Amino acid sequence: MFNETDFDRTKRSTELIAKSLFLLMTLLMILPLLIIIGYLFYKAYPILSLDFLLKNPIRGMRAGGIWAPLLGTLYLIVISLLIAAPVGVLAAVYLNEYARESWLTRIINLAVVNLAGVPSIVHALFGLGAFVLFLGIGRSILAASLTLAIMTLPVIIASTKEALSSVPMAFREACWNLGATRWQTIRHVVLPNSISGILTGIILQVSRAAGETAPIMFTGAVFFKAIREGDIFAYGLFDQCMALSMHLFTISTQVPNVPEALPYGTAVVLLGTVLVVNALAIIFRVYLRSKKKW
Amino acid sequence: MSPKKIEISNLTVHYGHKKALHNISLDVFEHEILGIIGPAQSGKSTLLKVINRTVEFIPSARISGTVKIDGRDIYQQKNVYELRRKVGMVSPLPVGLPLSIYDNVAFAPRMAGVTDKKKLDEIVERCLTQAALWDEVKDRLHTLGTRLSGGQQQRLTIARALSHQPQILCLDEFSIAIDPVTTMRIEDVLKSLHSQMTIILVTNLVQQARRLADRTAFLMAGELIEVDRNEVIFSDHPANQKTYDYVNGIFG
Numbered sequence: 001m002f003n004e005t006d007f008d009r010t011k012r013s014t015e016l017i018a019k020s021l022f023l024l025m026t027l028l029m030i031l032p033l034l035i036i037i038g039y040l041f042y043k044a045y046p047i048l049s050l051d052f053l054l055k056n057p058i059r060g061m062r063a064g065g066i067w068a069p070l071l072g073t074l075y076l077i078v079i080s081l082l083i084a085a086p087v088g089v090l091a092a093v094y095l096n097e098y099a100r101e102s103w104l105t106r107i108i109n110l111a112v113v114n115l116a117g118v119p120s121i122v123h124a125l126f127g128l129g130a131f132v133l134f135l136g137i138g139r140s141i142l143a144a145s146l147t148l149a150i151m152t153l154p155v156i157i158a159s160t161k162e163a164l165s166s167v168p169m170a171f172r173e174a175c176w177n178l179g180a181t182r183w184q185t186i187r188h189v190v191l192p193n194s195i196s197g198i199l200t201g202i203i204l205q206v207s208r209a210a211g212e213t214a215p216i217m218f219t220g221a222v223f224f225k226a227i228r229e230g231d232i233f234a235y236g237l238f239d240q241c242m243a244l245s246m247h248l249f250t251i252s253t254q255v256p257n258v259p260e261a262l263p264y265g266t267a268v269v270l271l272g273t274v275l276v277v278n279a280l281a282i283i284f285r286v287y288l289r290s291k292k293k294w
Numbered sequence: 295m296s297p298k299k300i301e302i303s304n305l306t307v308h309y310g311h312k313k314a315l316h317n318i319s320l321d322v323f324e325h326e327i328l329g330i331i332g333p334a335q336s337g338k339s340t341l342l343k344v345i346n347r348t349v350e351f352i353p354s355a356r357i358s359g360t361v362k363i364d365g366r367d368i369y370q371q372k373n374v375y376e377l378r379r380k381v382g383m384v385s386p387l388p389v390g391l392p393l394s395i396y397d398n399v400a401f402a403p404r405m406a407g408v409t410d411k412k413k414l415d416e417i418v419e420r421c422l423t424q425a426a427l428w429d430e431v432k433d434r435l436h437t438l439g440t441r442l443s444g445g446q447q448q449r450l451t452i453a454r455a456l457s458h459q460p461q462i463l464c465l466d467e468f469s470i471a472i473d474p475v476t477t478m479r480i481e482d483v484l485k486s487l488h489s490q491m492t493i494i495l496v497t498n499l500v501q502q503a504r505r506l507a508d509r510t511a512f513l514m515a516g517e518l519i520e521v522d523r524n525e526v527i528f529s530d531h532p533a534n535q536k537t538y539d540y541v542n543g544i545f546g
Contacts, residue, residue: 100353170389174451176348177383178402179375179458188401193392 040271043264052265056226061251062258066266068227071234072241073210073273075141076220079237080148080209085202087149088156095157096164097186115154121214123151128218140238144220151215152205159201163194196285203281207274213245221246223254244270296324298365299462299492300345305359307340307516309352314340316516318359322462327484327493329503329524331540332513338496339386341513342464345494346381347374363462379406382455382491386467388447390439395422395431398439398450402458417457425453426483445476452483463487464494469502481506500541504528512537 004012055065095112099105127147137143167190175185191198213221221243227234235241244266252263300322307315315337322328330338343349344361347368361368368377379402391398399418400408408414418435422428427449431442439450448468455463465484469477484493484506497503503510504524511521512534520527520534532538539545 168389170385170387171391173348173351174385174389174391174454175401175405176351177346177378177385178405178454179378180401180405181375184405188405189391189393 037271040264040268044261044268047259047261047265048268053269054230056229057224057247061224061247061255062262066244066247066269067229068225068234069242069244069247069266070269070273071227071232072141072221073244073270075235075241076145076148076216076243077206077209077273077277079141079145080152081202081206083145084149084152084156084205088153088202089160089198092157092160092164093186093191096161097182097190112154112157116158118151120151120212123147124215124218126150127215132219138238139218139222139240140220141235141241142220142237144216144241144243147215147219148209148212151212152209155208156202156205159204160194160198163197163201164190166197167193195288199281199285203278206277206281210270210274210277211245213243213249216243217246223250244273296326298322299324299363301360301362301365302341302344303360303362305341305344305357305361307337307344307349307358308354308356310354314355314516315344318518320511320518320521322492322494323509324492325489326508327488327495327506329507329510330494330496330513331498331500331503331510332519333540335515336513337516338513339466342383342466342494342496345462345464346378346383348378348383350374375406379458380461382458382460382463384448384451384455384463384465384468387471388444388451390442390447390450392438392440394436395439395442395450396435399453399457401454406458421453421456422450424456424483424487425449426479427453445472445479448472448476449480449483452480456487460491462492462494464496466496467498468495470498477502500543512540514540 052065053070054067056068057066058064095105095108099108124147127143127150131137131143131146132139137146171189171193172185175189176182180188220240222240223242223246225240225242248263248266248270251258251266298321300320302318302320302322305315305318305320306313318337318341330341332338340349343352344357345363345368349355349357357369363377363380371377391401393401396418399421400414403414403417408417419428419432422431427446430446431450439447442450448471452465452468463484468480472480481502484495487493495503495506507524509521509523510527512519512527514536520532520537522532526532527537528541530538532541
């Protein structure tokens with residue numbers, strides 16, 4: 001009765017092949033990442049030190065540290081997120097929770113999806129035209145952050161909407177049945193249950209904002225600028241700044257005779273910055289979840 | 295006969311181009327249990343959604359006709375939240391909000407502005423007791439409501455629906471996800487609530503309407519076929535042959 005038929009045997013080997021294939025693809029995906037990180041660290045090892053982080057570049061960016069670009073990148077990330085996150089999340093809440101299906105919301109949704117696919121250089125030109133020239137902000141951290149915010153906004157809206165719509169409709173109906181308003185429902189049930197998805201979406205945009213060179217090149221980033229070392233308030237909102245991504249581009253392609261470890265060190269710090277921000281977000285998420293008593 | 299609690303006249307509901315309810319006129323009397331039976335897609339759930347106006351959350355819904363509660367047209371009423379607190383609603387599948395048992399029951403009072411801890415404690419105990427759940431959960435009020443068993447969760451949703459002291463309690467096929475023993479317990483709960491409120495019981499189980507209801511309405515394809523006292527509906531000679539056929543399992 002329990003004898004294996006040919007069909008059963010085929011099924012079993014197909015199962016094995018499928019599983020191995022999936023495993024192989026997973027390994028193929030992880031391997032390059034590990035190699036990249038390992039290689040970067042290996043090449044950057046001689047230069048990595050606290051001084052590297054806290055000193056300005058010197059001798060035409062051929063020596064010294066990366067304090068000015070590191071701080072510049074942090075400014076750009078934080079300010080662009082302060083702009084994009086609230087606007088994006090609130091817009092997504094409106095689109096997902098309040099807006100009725102109409103031609104207008106369909107156009108908005110279409111625009112959001114399409115904007116997410118616009119190349120960053122186009123955002124850069126828009127930022128140059130709109131913020132630097134038209135609004136007269138000038139090339140500055142503010143203009144660059146606004147440009148980055150515009151670039152990340154559509155993806156934040158899309159991912160937030162995704163997180164919100166993953167909360168079952170039945171929860172909302174239960175709340176409405178109990179006499180809760182839409183806002184009470186959103187505040188007490190929808191947001192608490194989608195906050196980790198929302199945060200994940202936002203955090204993914206941090207790495208994009210940190211890594212992009214094009215949008216900030218025209219709007220606020222400069223090749224070189226010395227700032228006070230160790231002072232985290234060294235930049236003002238209307239100053240121009242250095243940025244890690246731009247600095248990496250400069251010392252790898254524009255400046256001759258740069259010691260090899262320098263660009264690798266910069267890359268490691270750029271990677272590290274993104275990882276630290278991600279880690280902070282994970283800690284924040286765990287904290288939020290622990291408050292929810294489940 | 296007791297006074298009319300709900301008066302529905304010429305009610306028609308469309309979802310987009312689809313007609314969900316067609317020209318329904320139906321009265322519900324105070325302190326009665328009205329059973330509503332009918333095959334799937336007959337508009338039973340829509341009827342309940344009309345009574346607490348949650349039908350308005352469905353973007354494509356269009357409503358015509360009047361619905362009065364205590365003589366007042368509810369679709370002219372500004373304070374829809376007040377209306378929804380007057381009408382308790384229990385959905386087919388128990389939807390425990392992802393909150394603790396306590397917070398589930400305290401949700402509606404809190405949303406209505408009750409903050410006094412002692413008062414909330416009282417409400418939670420009263421409602422859980424009324425829903426025959428208190429003894430089972432009194433030691434773990436602060437564990438997650440969704441961890442309870444299906445039957446317990448359904449009683450939790452009933453407790454929650456009672457938390458704002460509704461005058462009307464609507465139940466939409468409350469027993470489809472729970473076992474017969476729990477169903478009987480909840481039916482006992484409903485019988486005990488009978489004297490305090492008007493109950494509308496939408497059910498797939500013809501026998502449940504027969505056991506519990508004072509009167510029963512038979513809906514089919516969005517039309518009210520017949521509504522009458524149970525003695526008539528479940529007799530050999532209801533006014534409409536379709537009612538007889540449905541009640542006796544000849545179709546449906």
